[in-house]
Amino acid sequence: MSCSWGTELWDQFDNLEKHTQWGIEFLERYTKFVKERSEIELSYAKQIRNLSKKYQLKKNSKEEEEFKYTTCRAFLITLNELNDYAGQHEVIAENLSTQIIAELSRYTQELKAERKSHFHDGRRAQQHIENSWKQLESSKRRFERDCKEADRAQHYFDKMDADINVTKADVEKAKQQAQMRHQVAEDSKNEYLTYLQKFNKDQHEHYYTLIPHIFQRIQEMEERRVGRVRESMRVYTEVEHKVLPIVSKCLDGMTKAAESIEPKMDSKQVVESYKSGFEPPGDVEFEDYSVSMKRAVSESSFLNVRGENRRRSRSKLWPLLKRNKFGYKLMCGCVTCLILMLFVNTILNISVLTAT
Amino acid sequence: MSCSWGTELWDQFDNLEKHTQWGIEFLERYTKFVKERSEIELSYAKQIRNLSKKYQLKKNSKEEEEFKYTTCRAFLITLNELNDYAGQHEVIAENLSTQIIAELSRYTQELKAERKSHFHDGRRAQQHIENSWKQLESSKRRFERDCKEADRAQHYFDKMDADINVTKADVEKAKQQAQMRHQVAEDSKNEYLTYLQKFNKDQHEHYYTLIPHIFQRIQEMEERRVGRVRESMRVYTEVEHKVLPIVSKCLDGMTKAAESIEPKMDSKQVVESYKSGFEPPGDVEFEDYSVSMKRAVSESSFLNVRGENRRRSRSKLWPLLKRNKFGYKLMCGCVTCLILMLFVNTILNISVLTAT
Numbered sequence: 001m002s003c004s005w006g007t008e009l010w011d012q013f014d015n016l017e018k019h020t021q022w023g024i025e026f027l028e029r030y031t032k033f034v035k036e037r038s039e040i041e042l043s044y045a046k047q048i049r050n051l052s053k054k055y056q057l058k059k060n061s062k063e064e065e066e067f068k069y070t071t072c073r074a075f076l077i078t079l080n081e082l083n084d085y086a087g088q089h090e091v092i093a094e095n096l097s098t099q100i101i102a103e104l105s106r107y108t109q110e111l112k113a114e115r116k117s118h119f120h121d122g123r124r125a126q127q128h129i130e131n132s133w134k135q136l137e138s139s140k141r142r143f144e145r146d147c148k149e150a151d152r153a154q155h156y157f158d159k160m161d162a163d164i165n166v167t168k169a170d171v172e173k174a175k176q177q178a179q180m181r182h183q184v185a186e187d188s189k190n191e192y193l194t195y196l197q198k199f200n201k202d203q204h205e206h207y208y209t210l211i212p213h214i215f216q217r218i219q220e221m222e223e224r225r226v227g228r229v230r231e232s233m234r235v236y237t238e239v240e241h242k243v244l245p246i247v248s249k250c251l252d253g254m255t256k257a258a259e260s261i262e263p264k265m266d267s268k269q270v271v272e273s274y275k276s277g278f279e280p281p282g283d284v285e286f287e288d289y290s291v292s293m294k295r296a297v298s299e300s301s302f303l304n305v306r307g308e309n310r311r312r313s314r315s316k317l318w319p320l321l322k323r324n325k326f327g328y329k330l331m332c333g334c335v336t337c338l339i340l341m342l343f344v345n346t347i348l349n350i351s352v353l354t355a356t
Numbered sequence: 357m358s359c360s361w362g363t364e365l366w367d368q369f370d371n372l373e374k375h376t377q378w379g380i381e382f383l384e385r386y387t388k389f390v391k392e393r394s395e396i397e398l399s400y401a402k403q404i405r406n407l408s409k410k411y412q413l414k415k416n417s418k419e420e421e422e423f424k425y426t427t428c429r430a431f432l433i434t435l436n437e438l439n440d441y442a443g444q445h446e447v448i449a450e451n452l453s454t455q456i457i458a459e460l461s462r463y464t465q466e467l468k469a470e471r472k473s474h475f476h477d478g479r480r481a482q483q484h485i486e487n488s489w490k491q492l493e494s495s496k497r498r499f500e501r502d503c504k505e506a507d508r509a510q511h512y513f514d515k516m517d518a519d520i521n522v523t524k525a526d527v528e529k530a531k532q533q534a535q536m537r538h539q540v541a542e543d544s545k546n547e548y549l550t551y552l553q554k555f556n557k558d559q560h561e562h563y564y565t566l567i568p569h570i571f572q573r574i575q576e577m578e579e580r581r582v583g584r585v586r587e588s589m590r591v592y593t594e595v596e597h598k599v600l601p602i603v604s605k606c607l608d609g610m611t612k613a614a615e616s617i618e619p620k621m622d623s624k625q626v627v628e629s630y631k632s633g634f635e636p637p638g639d640v641e642f643e644d645y646s647v648s649m650k651r652a653v654s655e656s657s658f659l660n661v662r663g664e665n666r667r668r669s670r671s672k673l674w675p676l677l678k679r680n681k682f683g684y685k686l687m688c689g690c691v692t693c694l695i696l697m698l699f700v701n702t703i704l705n706i707s708v709l710t711a712t
Binding site: 003005008009010012015016022029033036037043044048051054055070071078082136144147150189192193196199219223226234236237240247248252254258261264270273275280284287288289 | 361364386400403422425427430504580585586590592593597604618622624626639644645
């Protein structure tokens, strides 16, 4: 189903000019569309990045505690994956502008230039045939006028020739005048014929060679433009398609993070963070004042006693304990410290036993 | 690797209160995070929808022409697929708020209430043991005092008993006094013993039954909370994962649209839109004024003549043509009209032939 603008649209110069102009506008509209899409992607990525940044747990004081909990670690991973996800939308924006916007803008300029030159050629051809037509018309009018003149001269000569009262000289003068006029008419007839042939040749060349050739080039230009639109639209979807697997990976990362959350682990972490290592207080002993009255009256309250017992026993048993704002805890939750501590304890307990 | 807060954190009441409070805050922070994410998705979807709407070709006047071109149809499909794509991000926002935000907000309220009741129980238990301790202390001090009194009474009796200058009556009185004081001390000793047993019983129950039981429930509450976070984070990624295949379908739709663009088709469409159906003008004939001078002088210019010829021949040959602002064209580009017209033409041409 091929077709040729050169032959089928020979008389549609203006419409082709309009249509190709529309084609360029379409190209510019599509480029603008892609540009706005890529801006949307950028701002989306920016918002997602800010969200991820905003909820990062600051590595400080109380909060570093949080990293011990699987929930916090999982949330942290989610935020990082989210950051990568944002990156993918930046990639989309980036590729849209390099692979489409930049390309099409450049191409549109080329296209405008090419279109201009084609229609310039067309106009020149049209000018040429117009001029050829004007020549023909004027030569035709001249021929018509000269025929009238020759005709009039002929009538005058016939009139003189038939009049017996005119001199031979006058008749001769009219005869020469008539012959001269006939000659002039003959000449302009030939000129008219020449211009007629020239015009018909020009016109044929115009409609069967020049215009078809120019319109053919315009058609090829248009088909290239359509091809470019096709290619750009293909790239447009390709750019988005490419990031899908990576987006999917980000999501898998988040899923794995979620599944890494272990309620029991976090319970254990709470124990490691806060356990004092003491036994609950034992029974209070009976103090028999009826045996001896020589002892100070204890004014201590329940909790103080407990507190003191604790502190005393602690300082004897847990030399490795250090204070933090929540009370007493192991150096830290890590296994190394635990082992180290158990070791040191054994030593201490042995020394205590030998001492007694 | 199980562990029990009840036994291991028996003395960490305040820290558990702090930790569970932190847990609730974490839950609220995560909910806020999901909320902000879903808002970002909504605004993104809105921008994409507007973009799609903005570039829709308006179905009017000149522009309906455009729908004849494969480029325009492809662009239209792209815009519609883009609209569906936006819809998918709305689905994400929607599911985030129904399946996570709403759920977690409700759950957080429950959790706050449960936590409150557990620590209320804890405080009551603590209060109880405090009181038991106070009773013990006061009974102990009373016993101590009474012993002193009994002691003093005893000394006084011994002193009187050893003094030869006092009356028997006075000795008897001091003796009874001493015996009475001893009896009182005996009684408060028994009371002290009773409260001592009671306290030791209470204390044992407090540290080995009540507190472990309450802390156990707090631990279970915490582990449920962690489980909920786990579930929410899983749903969070699931919600996004679900739309990926649909997004992918949208992109496939766009790719198909791009590939449906056919440069040759559009060239043909241009012909169908603008073709006048006339042949280029033939040769201009010679007008021999030298034969007869009795005809009007033609003042017509090249284009007018063509125009007139065209209009004349057209009205004879193309009764189905109608005017549009671009000149003459077929009723429309569709096949039916083409066939109809070819048919009518044949009829007309036959009639023309028979007429001559």
